[in-house]
Amino acid sequence: MGFGFLVGFVIAVFVIKKGKVRNPLLGLFIGLLGAFLALYIHWAIWIDLVINAGKSYGSNRIGVTVSNIQFLQVFSLIFQPDVVFKYIIQVNEYGTWGIRGATVSGAFLWLIWAIELVIVVAISGFVTYLDAKKPFSESTNSWYDEIILPAFGFIENKQQIIADILTGNSDNLELLSKDVDSKKDSHSIFTLYKSKSGTSYLSIENKTSKLDNKDNITFDTDQVVEYIAVNAQLSKILLDK
Incomplete structure (x- = not known):
């Protein structure tokens, strides 16, 4: 999972962002392709x-x-996919590691590798897909500035908040509590996207606090709204809060 996220993150920064890829499906394809290459x-x-394995130590x-890695040999292998x-196939036949003394090989090892492949490729593609979806200003030819605001109180009436944003009503936003412990309490996260073009967009997530089976606090995430346009007044209110 970490490898998949790292691959997706690198592609998102150096390909999606630098290349200004605004098509989410193209972003997904690039993420998948990059993961396969990685x-x-x-x-x-x-x-x-x-190939260069030497002496083994242990029980x-x-x-x-x-x-020891042989860099010239690695480059040679990269350009010889058939090899x-x-x-x-040979590694799968014999295996190179085991569980409790039993070497893992054959069909079970193929299954493990297949799961590994799916996890890495899916996470990488998902990360780049999400990045390509973010607001982009065609007039300034740049991505919107992403501002994650401090935690607000949990939003009970999601439809009302959405309606207020659409109509420019700031009353309920003004009432949102800032006195919340985001490490313990249920809360909401507002991400504001601003640009010199003047238009702003807003994404909101509800974070519901719960205890896991070890009594550790975790959060369930619920997307309230994503990339909804907000006027300058609402944008200022949120930044002031």
């Missing part, structure tokens, strides 16, 4: 480490094998 390079590096329950897939 996984392929990761396989080339890992296979190189397996039949837990241990470590010393290996990479040949090694992948």
Whole structure:
């Protein structure tokens, strides 16, 4: 999951943002493609480490094998996908790690790799898809500034808040409490998107506090509204609060 998020984050920063990709489906495609490429390079590096594996230390329950990466060999593998897939099949046949002394190989190892592939690719694509959806100003040719405001009180009547924003009514926004502990209490998160073009957009999430089975506080997230246009008055009120 961490690898998938990291790949998606890097692609979002250097491809989606720098390339000003505003089409969410194109952002998704780039994220998926980038994840496949990252996984392929990761396989080339890992296979190189397996090829150059040296002495092993430890017991039949837990241990470590010393290996050194050969960079020229890695580059050679990257440009020889047929060789990479040949090694992948061999690794799957024999396995390189185990659980409680039993080597993991064959169909079970294929299943683990398939799950790994789906997780990495899905998270990477999701991250880039969300970034490509964010507001972009065509008049200034730049992304909107993203401002995450301090936590407000939990929104009980979501439809009323949405109606107020659409009509420019600030009364209920003025009543939102700021006296909330975002680490313990249920609360709402307002993300304001501002641009020199004048128009602002707002996304709101409700965070519902709950205790898990270890009595730790966690939060369920509910999207109240996403990228709704707000007028200058409401934008100023939120920033002032």
